[in-house]
Amino acid sequence: MGTYCWMGIRATIFDRLLLYVTALVVVLCSCAPALTRKELEQRYGLQAPAVLKYGAVDRLRSGQTWRVFVAAEDPDGDMDAVVFRVYQPGTGWYPAHFKKLREAASRSFSGYFFLNTPGFWTYDMWGLQVALTIEIRDKAGHRSDVITLPLQFVGKKIKQPVPEGFTEEDVRSLGPIMIDFVAEDDSVDDQNNSTP
8 A cells, every 4th residue: 555655646746747847848938039020031031022913803792702813922932921801891800811821822922812702592791892901921020012802792693704914824723711701780809990
């Protein structure tokens, strides 16, 4: 019995020691200093990303997938993410979607992002107007200019031709915009109710 108690006490001491060491490692690792803006610019470069061209239809039927064409470049080759936000008058801003870019797209990309809209059988979106804002961020903390694209929901299906300035080579998907719409009478956490 004495051996059993001794092992139980020893295991408890070992468990506590392991817990304290783990906590110490977590604290020390989380206290690592973040790089300053100057250090980030030395590592990644001074140039900000730039949106070269963009386009999308401004009317759509509820249930259609909205294709938003964007071409952008960063001479430093450190584009990191595209930030999408949707503003709905009377409701406010939907939570932002950060689309991480692949390494191959860090210098330049061209194509379309797609946003699925609720079907007319789910929500009656007819007449609803929203605005999509797009901003590109790089690893040094630089940001592109914010672009805004309006969208109004109408009662008929709309064709979505490739926007002027884009070629058929630009017709490739860059991924989804993960923002869910809700009807005006449903609630959205409104962090900022100012217009874009």
